[in-house]
Structures are given as C-alpha cells and as structure tokens.
Amino acid sequence: MGLLTKIEDRPTPRNVYNWRVYFSSAVAAFAAVMIGYDSAFIGGTIALPSFKAEFGLDRLAAAEVNFLSANIVSCYQAGCFFGALFGYPIGQLWGRKKGLMFAAAVFVLGAGLMLGANAQRGLGILYAGRAIAGLGIGCASNLTPIYIAEVAPPAIRGRLVGLYELGWQIGGLVGFWINYGVNKGMPAGHSQWLVPFAVQLIPGGLMGLGCIFIRESPRWLFSKGRRPEAVANLCWIRNLAQDDAYIVEEIDAMDRQHREQLATVGDGFGAPFRAVFTNRELVKRLALGGSLFIWQNGSGINAINYYSPTVFKSIGVVGTSASLLTTGIFGVIKTAVTIVWLLYLVDHAGRKVMLLIGSLGGGLCMYAVGAYIAISKPAEHSAAAGKLSSGGIAAMFFFYLWTAFYTPSWNGTPWVVNAEIFDQHVRTLTQASCAANNWFWNFMVSRFTPQMFAAMGYGVYVFFATLMLLAIPYVWLLLPETKNVPLEDMDALFAPGVKRWKAHAIVMREVRSRTGMETGASEGGGKPAGGWVEDA
Structure with missing residues (x-):
C-alpha cells in the first residue's frame, strides 16, 4: 500500500478525487490557519520587551503580569466559545458557505481593531478586538469540519478534514517564527510587536476571498429541500455527470436520509434539539464527542501553545531569543508530523488507534520532563549556567518526542471524529456543542496556566501526563473507530x-x-x- 493509497467503501471513479474537493476543503480549512497563528504568536508577542515596555508590564510584579497576560490570551477563547454556539443558527439557517464568509468577515474586523492598541489607548481595544476575532473563529471552528466532512468522499474524509489540522499547524508555524523574526530583525518599539498582530489579516482575507469560489454543501441543500441545487453542486464537486452510477448512489443515500429526517424529527430550527435531547443514545454520543476536547486540552497542548516562553523557561531555556527559537522548532516538528498524519495515518491507522498511541507515548514523555524539573530545578540554575545541562537536553528531547506523539493523535483527531459521528439533520447543532466544549476548556487552560506554573511548578507536567494516561481506557471502552465508514452508516457504530x-x-x-x-x-x-x- 502506497502513501496515498485509499481504502474505499465502494468502487469509486478517479474523477471523484479531483482538485475541486481539495480546493473547497482547503478554503474552509483556512479558518484553522487563523486559529493556529493566534495560538502560536500571542504568547511570544506579549513576552516581547517592546510590548511590555509600551503597556507598562515591565513595571509590574510577576503576579500582575501573569494576570494581564492571561486576560489578553483568554478573552479570545471566550469569544470563540460564544462564536461556536452562534455557529449553529448561522450554519443551520444561512448554510455552510455563507456562514464561513460571515466568520471570516468578523475575524478581520476583530483583527483590525487590535491594531489600534497603543500606550495612549491602553489594552481595552486589544481586549475588544481579540474577543470579536474570537467570535469569528468560534463560528468557523463549528462550520469548517462540518463543511469538509459533507463534501468529502469517505475514503479521503479523514485526510480532508485533517486539512483543518494542517492549517492549524501552518498558522502555528508562522506564528512561532514571526516572533523570533521580529525579535531578531526589528528594533524594539511599537512596530515590532504590532507586525505579528497585523499578519492575522492575511489568512482571514484569503479565507473570505476563497469562499466566493466554493459551492454550498450538497448535504445541507438536501436537508433544506433544495434538491436540484444540491444535485448540481454534488456533480460539480465530484466532477461526474448526474447519471453516473456513483452520483446516483450518493443522491439516493442523501434522499433516503432526508426522508428519514422529515419522518422522524421534522424540519425547522428546533428540530435538531428535539432529535438530540429526546434520544438517549444521541445524548451519550454528544457527551462523548464533547469529552474528547477535555482530554485534548488535558494533554497540556494549549498551555504550551499560548505560554511557550514560560514552558521552556521552566526547562531551563533562558533569554527571549533562545525561548522563541526553541518554540519555533516545536512548531516545525508539529507541522512535519501533521503532514504524515494527514497523508497516511488518519485514514489508514485510523482515529482510535492514534489516540491510544498518542496518550501512552505522550503521557510517559511528559512524566520524564516533569521528573527532570523536579530533580534538577533548572529554573534556579539556568541563568548562571547560560546553557542547558545534559539533563536539560534530555528533557528537551522528551518534550519534542511528546510533540511527535501528541500531534498525530489528540491534536486533530477529535475534530475529525466530531465531524463524522452525527447525522446530517443534527450535525450543525452537535458540532456547535463540541466546538464550544473545545473553546471552554481552551479558555480554562489559557486563563489559568500562568497561575498553575507559579503554584505547581513541575506538578503541571505530572498533572497533564496523568490525564493523558487516563484517556487510554476511556477511548478504548467508549469510542468506536470511524475510518472509511460512510456518514450515512455512522449510527450503526453506536x-x-x-x-x-x-x-x-x-x-x-x-x-x-x-x-x-x-x-x-x-x-x-x-x-x-x-x-x-x-x-x-
């Protein structure tokens, strides 16, 4: 089996795997570039001496700096939480395409507001801009996986939904390295920290522009009774004629599901609520999908993403440039491993297997890092030494190894699973709930990480490692494998x-x-x- 071999659920014409389905998925996945960029750049940018000097953070006590940093970071996640919930009515009533265009516009508005922050205006406009940008991102995080799952052929659905994760890593890679670049290549001042904020406008604008050229989800159009338009869009995306056997079968499955939806739960805004909350099995499935994001955030990834300078300082890396360089290497590893996951692992190894492997390997690596910090206390000695000890190098190795275990497992797989496991007539609602779950726990981690490091020290690593190992029996017992299963057959798994x-x-x-x-x-x-x- 080659790297790009596809395991199909039925005989599939080569035309189905065409540029249109990849282009449509890539445009939607640009939402993740915005998310990944923010998660990577914000911690390093607010740690720049120029940012601290302009807003007076260099004159505050450490506890006050931690408080303000946590507020700057977490107000974005708060906006994302509510944006994910608003994504339900937008995606249900307006559709996936218009919803994504709206999300991009809101994000660009928020990113533009952030550029107005300076010493005279204070941090208020920065808070407002990040909260508004978060609304757009939360909405997009709901609709992007849904749209991609609905247009993707089953054999490459994991790969295409995985573009969301690849976009996240590409954005993160740029975010990590841009801080290093401005720190090394620009003089300290207002422009130095403003450039990373301004770069956000690029992926937001590209996503909004790209949405003009994609087609609405055929499955959403079927659910709204717009059958002729749905058939035309499906034929365009699959690059097949309407009378092709593959198209006939797929249309038949969508028709059948739509008839079942009308017969069982009806149509309208409130129908998905009735379908989910009057069905005990769907409630269980919704809880399962949402809980995956608890385990994802319990791995410690967002503590590392948003506060990477703090994380690497705890291992013994000192100095702004050294910290940003180490963080940039972290971003390179994540992106490289994500490409392997996207091209092969997600659709061949599967979703469940990767979660189990990632939990075991990642948990053991995180214990190793915590043990080194507990024994050597590098933060107390690294400044005098000026460089990492041999133990510190080993700790960095285990940290990067943790990255290699985490990235192809918990980083993107929960999004893939949640985009797959729900029926068409409830998918927008359930994805809103699951995305809101992600952003709630993301907010909790980003808001309290500085305080956790101040109070717990190496215990932070032990805490995250323990959660990763506890995820193993949870996933094994409760989560079925979903690779290659057609969306219309997901109910049978549960x-x-x-x-x-x-x-x-x-x-x-x-x-x-x-x-x-x-x-x-x-x-x-x-x-x-x-x-x-x-x-x-």
Whole structure:
C-alpha cells in the first residue's frame, strides 16, 4: 500500500478525487490557519520587551503580569466559545458557505481593531478586538469540519478534514517564527510587536476571498429541500455527470436520509434539539464527542501553545531569543508530523488507534520532563549556567518526542471524529456543542496556566501526563473507530449492545456487502473489488 493509497467503501471513479474537493476543503480549512497563528504568536508577542515596555508590564510584579497576560490570551477563547454556539443558527439557517464568509468577515474586523492598541489607548481595544476575532473563529471552528466532512468522499474524509489540522499547524508555524523574526530583525518599539498582530489579516482575507469560489454543501441543500441545487453542486464537486452510477448512489443515500429526517424529527430550527435531547443514545454520543476536547486540552497542548516562553523557561531555556527559537522548532516538528498524519495515518491507522498511541507515548514523555524539573530545578540554575545541562537536553528531547506523539493523535483527531459521528439533520447543532466544549476548556487552560506554573511548578507536567494516561481506557471502552465508514452508516457504530472496540469491523462488513466490495478489507487484509485506487 502506497502513501496515498485509499481504502474505499465502494468502487469509486478517479474523477471523484479531483482538485475541486481539495480546493473547497482547503478554503474552509483556512479558518484553522487563523486559529493556529493566534495560538502560536500571542504568547511570544506579549513576552516581547517592546510590548511590555509600551503597556507598562515591565513595571509590574510577576503576579500582575501573569494576570494581564492571561486576560489578553483568554478573552479570545471566550469569544470563540460564544462564536461556536452562534455557529449553529448561522450554519443551520444561512448554510455552510455563507456562514464561513460571515466568520471570516468578523475575524478581520476583530483583527483590525487590535491594531489600534497603543500606550495612549491602553489594552481595552486589544481586549475588544481579540474577543470579536474570537467570535469569528468560534463560528468557523463549528462550520469548517462540518463543511469538509459533507463534501468529502469517505475514503479521503479523514485526510480532508485533517486539512483543518494542517492549517492549524501552518498558522502555528508562522506564528512561532514571526516572533523570533521580529525579535531578531526589528528594533524594539511599537512596530515590532504590532507586525505579528497585523499578519492575522492575511489568512482571514484569503479565507473570505476563497469562499466566493466554493459551492454550498450538497448535504445541507438536501436537508433544506433544495434538491436540484444540491444535485448540481454534488456533480460539480465530484466532477461526474448526474447519471453516473456513483452520483446516483450518493443522491439516493442523501434522499433516503432526508426522508428519514422529515419522518422522524421534522424540519425547522428546533428540530435538531428535539432529535438530540429526546434520544438517549444521541445524548451519550454528544457527551462523548464533547469529552474528547477535555482530554485534548488535558494533554497540556494549549498551555504550551499560548505560554511557550514560560514552558521552556521552566526547562531551563533562558533569554527571549533562545525561548522563541526553541518554540519555533516545536512548531516545525508539529507541522512535519501533521503532514504524515494527514497523508497516511488518519485514514489508514485510523482515529482510535492514534489516540491510544498518542496518550501512552505522550503521557510517559511528559512524566520524564516533569521528573527532570523536579530533580534538577533548572529554573534556579539556568541563568548562571547560560546553557542547558545534559539533563536539560534530555528533557528537551522528551518534550519534542511528546510533540511527535501528541500531534498525530489528540491534536486533530477529535475534530475529525466530531465531524463524522452525527447525522446530517443534527450535525450543525452537535458540532456547535463540541466546538464550544473545545473553546471552554481552551479558555480554562489559557486563563489559568500562568497561575498553575507559579503554584505547581513541575506538578503541571505530572498533572497533564496523568490525564493523558487516563484517556487510554476511556477511548478504548467508549469510542468506536470511524475510518472509511460512510456518514450515512455512522449510527450503526453506536448501536446498543455493540462493543465499541468491535463496531468498526462489524459495520464495514455490512457496508462492503451492501456495495459489492470484498469482505474483510476494512482491516487492511484485502482489496476492494476494483482494487486500491491511488491519487493520480
């Protein structure tokens, strides 16, 4: 099996894997570039001496600086939380495409406001801009995975939804290195810290412009009874004629699901609420999807993203330039591993397996870092030494190894799973809930990380490591594998009485039997009737 080999649920024409589906997914995924950039640049930017000097942070006690830094960072996550909730009515009533355009416009407005901050105006306009930008990002974080999942063919759905994660890492990579660049290449002053804020406008503008050229989700159009438009968009995205057998089958599945929706829960704004909260199984599934973001944030990733200078200082890295350089390498590793995850691991190794491996490896690495800090207390000695000890180098190795375990597992997989596991008629609502869960826990971590490091020291690493290991039995017992399962068959994975660690094999046997594929191929042991299909 090659790197780009696809395991299909049914015989699929090569035309389906065309530039249109990749372009549409990439445009939507630009929302993640904005998210990743913010998570990476903000901690380093507010740590620049020029920023501290302009707003008087260099004259405050450490506790006061921690308080203000936490407020600057976390007001963005607060906006994201409410934006994710507002994404439901926007995506339900306006559609995915218009919703993404609206999100991009709100983000650009907020990013523009941030540029008005200076010593005379104070931090108020910065707070307001970050909260407004957060509203746009929260809305986009709801709609982007939904849109991509709805336009993607099953064999590359994980890969395409994974573009969201790749965008996050690309944005993060730029954010980490731009702080290093302005610190080394620009004189200290107002412009030095303003440039990283201004760069936010680029991905926001590109996303808004790109949305003009993509098509609305056919599945959303079907759910609204706009069948002719839905069929036309589906044919455009798949690059196939309306009478092609593949299109006929996919339209039949959408028609069937729409009829079932009308018969069981009806249509309208409140129908998804009735469908979810009157169905115990869906409530359980919603709780499961939302809880994945508790474990994701419990890994410590956002403490590292938003406060990377603090994290590396605790290991013994001193000096603004050294801290930003180390953070930049962290971003490079995340991006490189994300590409491997995107091209191969997510659709071949699967979602569940990667979460289990990431939890075990990441937890052990985080324990190693915490043990080094507890024994050596590098923050007390690194300034005199001027460089990392051999123990410090080992701790950095385990930290970067933790990055390699975390990135292809908990970083993007929860978004992929939540975009897949719900029916079309409730997907916008459930994704709003799951995205809001992410931003709530993101807010909690970003708001209290400085205080945690001040109070707990190495205990912060022990805390996050323990949570990663506790995620292992949780995922094994409760989460079924979802790779290659058609969206219309997701309910079968959660059927009462079916053990979650066996559900994938059972469902894929049924899918392949129904669509004429050889049985047994779901676990990689056989080939589809038409053979493996690779990207041209």
